[in-house]
Amino acid sequence: MAPPTLSIVLPAKNEANSLRKLLPALREIYSDAEILVVNDGSSDETLEVAQAAGAKVVTHAYSMGNGAAVKHGARAATGEIIVFMDADGQHDPGDIPRLLERLFEGFDMVVGARDSTSQASLSRRLGNSFYNRLSSWVTGHRIEDLTSGFRVVRAKRFREFLYLLPNGFSYPTTSTMAFFRAGYLVSYVPIHANKREGKSHINLVKDGIRFFLIILKVATLYSPLKVFTPISFVFFMLGAGNYLYTYLLEGRFTNMSALMFITAILVFLMGLISEQIANLLYANTSQR
Structure with a gap:
């Protein structure tokens, strides 16, 4: 050969x-x-x-x-x-x-x-x-x-x-x-x-x-969720911490806590969508 x-x-x-x-x-x-x-x-x-x-x-x-x-x-x-x-x-x-x-x-x-x-x-x-x-x-x-x-x-x-x-x-x-x-x-x-x-x-x-x-x-x-998931978790913990602080101090749920929770959800969903796009990208590559 x-x-x-x-x-x-x-x-x-x-x-x-x-x-x-x-x-x-x-x-x-x-x-x-x-x-x-x-x-x-x-x-x-x-x-x-x-x-x-x-x-x-x-x-x-x-x-x-x-x-x-x-x-x-x-x-x-x-x-x-x-x-x-x-x-x-x-x-x-x-x-x-x-x-x-x-x-x-x-x-x-x-x-x-x-x-x-x-x-x-x-x-x-x-x-x-x-x-x-x-x-x-x-x-x-x-x-x-x-x-x-x-x-x-x-x-x-x-x-x-x-x-x-x-x-x-x-x-x-x-x-x-x-x-x-x-x-x-x-x-x-x-x-x-x-x-x-x-x-x-x-x-x-x-x-x-x-x-x-x-x-x-x-x-x-390579793996979008490996990036987006930790960021989402950070925002979630910031929201939870802010909510606990304001609840103990003022007995209420603030807009800032809501913003943090919403951001955490959006970031995670962005990572999930990016993961699917990456999978499709490499699936198309393998068929070339």
Whole structure:
């Protein structure tokens, strides 16, 4: 039986300098693999460097975002297995065989989990740690690195969720949660990520707000009731506490208590409806 074909997808925006070293290194290790660079509206020599190295290139006329580049690359890739890695020099091509080895043990996705020394700053480490703990609680599975862009997937499985993936930087988050929600097998292999070459495209303020919204999306994407039920319970207890206080003090039931109870009911019903929508969403996915 012939081994599965391999595609290596590199989303790239103004990464000419790092690609000059990365592409030859990839070709040396995987001479038969399809190497696909998605040029996301670069203004430098990314296109020329990729073409000179013999890579297949997909070009966006303007920047559409990292997630859009990943989706375009997944559609254009011809391999049965796809390796996604950053084009900025953070990921070591030498780690790819270890990820593939784990994938062939029967997994559908294998993620390169960065060690603590790979995080750019204390705030980034704390943020990623929070994401990992939250997503682990929501899924009931240990998630070692929710936001790592270095991963190996079975192409057929990954394409099932392309319509769910955002165009920004949160494709790793969404794809991981989607795989767990669909019952696919996900594993992690520890890696060390190097310091990126060039300037990061992440804005701390803008992307900090966006990542907060991602936290909510992560939870509601997988199991909405796990989010809405605790919130509903908090409002219910606030209402009960306020009612007990006002009853003992004034002997009456106040409008504030009523508002708290009503809010608790509405939040729970919102969670129930969201849970049904999520079930329908993944039921439709399984039929694709």
